[in-house]
Amino acid sequence: MPRLPRGKKKQRRSLKSRYRFSPNPLLIIALVFLLLIVIPSILVPDRYLFEPPSSIQPNYVEPSLRVLDHRTGQVHNLLLEDYVVGVVGAEMPASFEMEALKAQAVCARTYACKRIEMYALTPNPAHPTADVCSNPNHCQAWKSEVELQRTWGLLQNTRNLRKVTEAVKSTHGQVLTWNGALIDPVYHSTCGGRTENSEDVWALKIPYLRSVSCNCREQAPRYEARTSLSWDEVEKHLQIPIALPVTAELDTSRKSQNLIQPGQKSPTGRLKTIEVTGHSLAASEFRQRLGLNSTWLTWETNSQGITFQTRGFGHGVGLCQYGANQMASEGKKYHEILKYYYQGVEILSGSR
Ligand SMILES: [Zn+2]
Ligand SMILES: [Zn+2]
Structure with a gap:
């Protein structure tokens, strides 16, 4: 009987087994690349791949600050996150979208951290006994829980306070930086369709405070x-x-x-x-x-x-609050809103 065919079978089997147990390493690398990088990037939108840090740095210690209530003259010693709740409640309507409230919380926290840093050695000349005051024409607005309750009324207070607190907690410790330093996160109510370059309002060119178009007309009562x-x-x-x-x-x-x-x-x-x-x-x-x-x-x-x-309403530089709310209602996340109004910034978690 001819033996060659049997020999060919053996040869084929040995070739099969060789391919089965010794796959090409380049093929494996290509498959892994497809499974882990290419396919998820097609299926998952960019914003989920580049979320800001969600967990706080292990060595982060929440700072405290002195807050002057400009109406009573009293200075309160507050933990940073408690202060931020009072700023978000005072600076932005609690009826705003959650992502807009989160953006406001990061701005408020960054502003406070910047002041703590600035006045660590030389006290604030306007109020040397406090890092910040509650006057929105000088620092940023802040209200105590009692004042917030008075503003919101008994019926709305519990719901509003819970919502604002959630916005603050979900961005715990997060601050805005540019080139490694805390930014001055200036903001205003309504830009009027386009924000302003910093140098056209305060004669100082700040790289992250650039003029951008804004769709706040839809929502702003004082457009x-x-x-x-x-x-x-x-x-x-x-x-x-x-x-x-x-x-x-x-x-x-x-x-x-x-x-x-x-x-x-x-x-x-x-x-x-x-x-x-x-x-x-x-x-x-x-x-x-x-x-x-x-x-x-x-x-x-x-x-x-x-x-x-x-x-518009306000100086027009930095984040436009009604524009931020419009972006949030269109599905934008808080870090997208912040990176739109503050060009080239990073969001760091618990770095200060
Ligand atoms: Zn002040
Ligand atoms: Zn605007």
């Missing part, structure tokens, strides 16, 4: 506003004498229009300076003295006074 003031009120608040033409021969409406003139503008359209009877005033100062919503403004005058039309 646009009108404010009318008499000339007496303008004079009193600006503390600059405003000479009005009084003789019948002069065209009073045309003359009064010349009393206040727009000066320099930022690329977004906000005013940087305003000319008042020949004096150049920073638009932020002008806005603050007259109690206007923003420096994104135009006006109309007559012999009686002036009517301002403003866009």
